[in-house]
Amino acid sequence: METGGHVTTMEAGWGGGVSPFGATWQKTMMWIFIVTDALLFSGLLCGYAFLRQAGAAPWPDRTQVFSIAFIALMTFILITSSMTMGTAVTAARLGDRKTAMANLAFTIVGGAAFLSCQAYEWTHLIREGARLTGALPGSELVEKGVTPQFSQAFFVLTGFHGSHVFSGLVILVITLIRTRMGKTPAQGVEMAGLYWHFVDLVWVFIFTLFYLI
Amino acid sequence: MSETASAASPYRIYRITWAILLVITVAMLAAEKFHLPRVFLILFLLAFMMVKATMIGGNFMHLRFERRNLAWMVALGILVTSLILYTFITPESWNVQTKSAGPAPNRPTLEQQ
Numbered sequence: 001m002e003t004g005g006h007v008t009t010m011e012a013g014w015g016g017g018v019s020p021f022g023a024t025w026q027k028t029m030m031w032i033f034i035v036t037d038a039l040l041f042s043g044l045l046c047g048y049a050f051l052r053q054a055g056a057a058p059w060p061d062r063t064q065v066f067s068i069a070f071i072a073l074m075t076f077i078l079i080t081s082s083m084t085m086g087t088a089v090t091a092a093r094l095g096d097r098k099t100a101m102a103n104l105a106f107t108i109v110g111g112a113a114f115l116s117c118q119a120y121e122w123t124h125l126i127r128e129g130a131r132l133t134g135a136l137p138g139s140e141l142v143e144k145g146v147t148p149q150f151s152q153a154f155f156v157l158t159g160f161h162g163s164h165v166f167s168g169l170v171i172l173v174i175t176l177i178r179t180r181m182g183k184t185p186a187q188g189v190e191m192a193g194l195y196w197h198f199v200d201l202v203w204v205f206i207f208t209l210f211y212l213i
Numbered sequence: 214m215s216e217t218a219s220a221a222s223p224y225r226i227y228r229i230t231w232a233i234l235l236v237i238t239v240a241m242l243a244a245e246k247f248h249l250p251r252v253f254l255i256l257f258l259l260a261f262m263m264v265k266a267t268m269i270g271g272n273f274m275h276l277r278f279e280r281r282n283l284a285w286m287v288a289l290g291i292l293v294t295s296l297i298l299y300t301f302i303t304p305e306s307w308n309v310q311t312k313s314a315g316p317a318p319n320r321p322t323l324e325q326q
Binding site for chain 1: 223224226227228230231234235238241242245255258259261262265266269270272273274279280282283286287290291294295298299302303305306307309
C-alpha cells in the first residue's frame with residue numbers, strides 16, 4: 001500500500017509537475033528527437049561499416065575519388081556556422097535581438113554555402129559516372145576502384161546528411177523571419193540551434209569515418 | 214554558464230570552441246603525412262573525432278551546463294545503442310566476406326554436404 005506522501009509525489013510526476021531533466025518539455029522533446037535521429041545515422045554508419053568490410057573488392061582510395069581539401073573546406077564552413085549559431089542562441093537569451101538576427105543570417109549563409117559545396121561535389125561525381133548503384137561501366141571512376149558499395153554508402157550518407165542541412169536551413173530561415181517579427185522567443189532560437197549543432201555533430205562522424213579513414 | 218564567464222564575454226566560449234575544432238580538424242588532416250601505422254592512425258582519428266563530438270555537444274549544445282540526467286540520457290542513449298547496433302551487425306560482414314571469397318579450406322562445399 002502506498003503512503004500518502006509517495007502517492008502525492010507520483011501524481012505530481014505523472015501530472016508534469018516534476019522535471020527530472022531540469023528542462024522545459026520543448027527542450028526535452030527536442031533532445032529525445034535528436035537522440036532518435038542520431039540513431040538513424042548510427043544505423044547508416046553501421047551499414048557503411050558492414051558494406052566496407054563485407055565487400056570482396058578493396059575499398060577505393062578516397063583521395064583518388066574526392067578532393068580532401070574541398071571536404072575540409074566544407075567542414076570549416078559547417079564548424080563556423082555552428083559558432084555563429086551558438087552566438088545567436090546566447091544573444092537571443094540575453095535579449096540582444098540585433099546580434100541574434102545577424103548571427104542567424106550568418107548561419108544561414110554558412111548552411112547555404114555547405115549545401116552548394118555538396119551539390120557541386122555530387123554533380124562532379126555524377127558527371128564522372130557515379131550512380132547510386134555504382135560507377136558507370138567504362139567511366140574513370142571504375143579505374144579508380146569505385147564499387148557499388150562505395151557509391152551507395154557515399155550517396156546515402158551524404159544525402160541523408162544533406163537533407164538534414166536543408167531542413168535546418170528552412171528552420172533557420174523561419175526562425176530568422178519570426179525573430180525579426182518578434183514572434184520567436186529565445187527558446188525557439190535555442191531549439192533551432194540544437195538541431196543545427198546536431199547536423200554539425202553528424203558531419204564530424206561522416207567526415208572522419210567516410211572521408212578520412 | 215558560470216557568472217564570471219558570462220560577465221567576461223558571453224560569446225567567448227563559442228570562439229574558443231570553434232578555434233579548437235579547427236585545430237583538431239587540421240591535425241586530423243595532417244596526421245596522414247606522418248606515415249603512422251594504419252592502426253595508430255585510425256585510433257588517432259577516432260579519438261579526435263570523439264573529442265570534437267564532445268566539444269560540440271558540451272559547448273555548442275550546452276550539455277555541459279544542463280542537468281546531468283539529461284547529459285547522461287543523451288550520451289549513453291546514443292553510445293550504448295550504437296554499440297549494440299555495431300556489435301550485432303558488423304561482425305556478420307566477416308561471414309559475408311568469407312562466403313564471397315569462396316569456401317574456407319576445411320569447410321565442406323555444398324556438393325560434399
